[in-house]
Amino acid sequence: MISQTMEDYLAAIYRVEGPTHRATTGAVARRLGVSAASASAMFHKMADSGLVRYREYLGVTLTASGRLQATQIVRRHRLAERFLTDMLGIGWERVDKVADQMEHALPEEVTESFARVLGDAARCPHGYPIPSTSGEVAVRETVSLAELATGGGGQVAWVSEDDPVVLATLARRGLVPGAEVHVLVGAPGAKRRVVQVEGRAAVSLQMGLLQAVAVEVAMDARP
Amino acid sequence: MISQTMEDYLAAIYRVEGPTHRATTGAVARRLGVSAASASAMFHKMADSGLVRYREYLGVTLTASGRLQATQIVRRHRLAERFLTDMLGIGWERVDKVADQMEHALPEEVTESFARVLGDAARCPHGYPIPSTSGEVAVRETVSLAELATGGGGQVAWVSEDDPVVLATLARRGLVPGAEVHVLVGAPGAKRRVVQVEGRAAVSLQMGLLQAVAVEVAMDARP
DNA sequence: AACATGGTTTAGAGACGACTAAATCATAGG
DNA sequence: CCTATGATTTAGTCGTCTCTAAACCATGTT
Structure with a gap:
């Protein structure tokens, strides 16, 4: 079992690491609203758990295992967003914050029910691709x-x-x-x-x- | 702001306190799966926050403020259950556990959207009344x-x-x-x-x- | 090549919530 | 009335996650 805090870090790293596949301490810390020191400490623990590779002073890279888990959190997040706009009529400008709170609390069962009633939506309301259950993500050049x-x-x-x-x-x-x-x-x-x-x-x-x-x-x- | 753990205790006390309006340390601890010592420590903090009155060795009683907050958590829980059965088709025998995870993560906005699309359902799938936003609960003699x-x-x-x-x-x-x-x-x-x-x-x-x-x-x- | 700068890590400490073990209390039975 | 029993509280720890302050490193500038 992976802690909820670690899930937050995982998702943040996934979103921060650019094409270079490297997320710096500062960028992740800023996104999560924590100090760089906290992020640094967490990076050590995540490296011990095999979720990331950690090059000191240079940042982290997701391992295959870390990447898979990150995609599943992002999947929950984006399905929740889609659900909130399509089924509950909540405006697209607010769903990100709401989904942030929900992404940890959605059991597999509910996530997949969302996917089903949404007709296996391919993208979140902002246009980002929804990763599949196996972690695949459709890429587009933009x-x-x-x-x-x-x-x-x-x-x-x-x-x-x-x-x-x-x-x-x-x-x-x-x-x-x-x-x-x-x-x-x-x-x-x-x-x-x-x-x-x-x-x-x-x-x-x-x-x-x-x-x-x-x-x-x-x-x-x-x- | 009240911690998520405290919310758990609040809801547990609400459900445990019988007609006598008193919840004992042991009963609450058992329901939450924590030790009696932990519950005792938490009762002190909740008393300091004005959520409960605490008579040592005898148990806690919700204050008006504590009761109101507890009803809102229960409202979220039961609306989530109703939503899970009615909109997602999840069996009534499983929704309690799922809703336990969701009850803390549902922003006001989502809860009220649930209520709206559910036509202001009066009861959860198990038959318990759904408290109103002002904390009123329909009572039935059974x-x-x-x-x-x-x-x-x-x-x-x-x-x-x-x-x-x-x-x-x-x-x-x-x-x-x-x-x-x-x-x-x-x-x-x-x-x-x-x-x-x-x-x-x-x-x-x-x-x-x-x-x-x-x-x-x-x-x-x-x- | 030395240095200034800004980002990163370590050190030290605190809040929170959980636990076990030991001490304390309430209460029912003798 | 006194005691045995079971529940409750206190004492002492631990793990997790956070912070600030101080030391450290990588980089680009002079």
């Missing part, structure tokens, strides 16, 4: 909307934000997973971009908002 | 089916058991909340009773099972 220039565009894959205000704003503009978006005006160095979402009127958005939107560029439009 | 003799009968109000095997057995016999039941053969001292449930064929049941069934005797049949 670019931040902030990195696209005039003429660029594609389909919104996910929105990486947890600030409710930002999420609500983006939703009001139609910037939700699945939407087609195109940059009408946007010089590479500019502070704002004018974008068009689906059939809507064009809107001007600042970089802060654009950075949160991950876009999958269509195959035939790739450089 | 007698254990084991205490009724030949000719007695009424409506099953609730089933006070958490052993899945017992619950499954009772359900198979039709002994679920709302069912009309009558004692066909049952001397006051006997080990078994022959009972008839609704329109079914009569069955003989042992005291162990009968004791779990709380029956509301019809007004005109009261002694």
Whole structure:
């Protein structure tokens, strides 16, 4: 049995470690709201349990076992989010916080019932993939909307934000997973971009908002 | 903010304290699966927080504040049970354990969404009343089916058991909340009773099972 | 190559909640 | 009335997770 605290760390590491597969002490500590010292101590214990490999001063990497367990926690979290929006009608800008509390308390049985009644949803309301029970995760190649220039565009894959205000704003503009978006005006160095979402009127958005939107560029439009 | 452990104690005290409004250290400790020493220590802290009155060696009594908070935890628990059976199709014999884990993790918002989609259910699947948000609880006068003799009968109000095997057995016999039941053969001292449930064929049941069934005797049949 | 800076780790200590063993109390029986 | 018995409380520890303060390391700058 793995403690609830350790589960929190596991999920945090999973979400923090980027393509380099390395999560630093500070980044994990910040995400969990604990001191770096606490995270460092926990990393030692997790390494002893075989959940991570720990290179001192450089950060941790999930082992196969750790990664599998992390995906299952994330699966619970994202299924819970999907459930909260689809079945209970709770706004997508609030479900992340609520699901945080639920992800530890959901027995396997309930998680799988969620999956069943949701028709085996593939993504959470923010667009992130829901890992399968065996730990597989669908990957998509994306670019931040902030990195696209005039003429660029594609389909919104996910929105990486947890600030409710930002999420609500983006939703009001139609910037939700699945939407087609195109940059009408946007010089590479500019502070704002004018974008068009689906059939809507064009809107001007600042970089802060654009950075949160991950876009999958269509195959035939790739450089 | 009140700790999750304290919430567990609060709910346990609420369920243990009988009509005398007193919960003993041992009874609470047994229900929570902790030592009496641990419960004793916790009672001191809860008394300091104003949740209970504590008479040493005699047990605790919920204060108004403690009682209100306890009812809200029980509300979450019973709404979760109702949700698990009605919306997810999980068997009534297993939902108690599952809801135990969920009762701390359900934010107000989710609890009230449950209540809404469940049409403000009045009782949990086992028949216990679901407290209102203001802490009111509907009371019913009941007698254990084991205490009724030949000719007695009424409506099953609730089933006070958490052993899945017992619950499954009772359900198979039709002994679920709302069912009309009558004692066909049952001397006051006997080990078994022959009972008839609704329109079914009569069955003989042992005291162990009968004791779990709380029956509301019809007004005109009261002694 | 030496150093300044910022992130990371160790040291020391505290809150919480659990346990066992020993002491204490309440109460029923003689 | 006194004592035996069982329940309850106190005393002393332990494990987990957290913190701050101080020592340490990796890196980029001069």
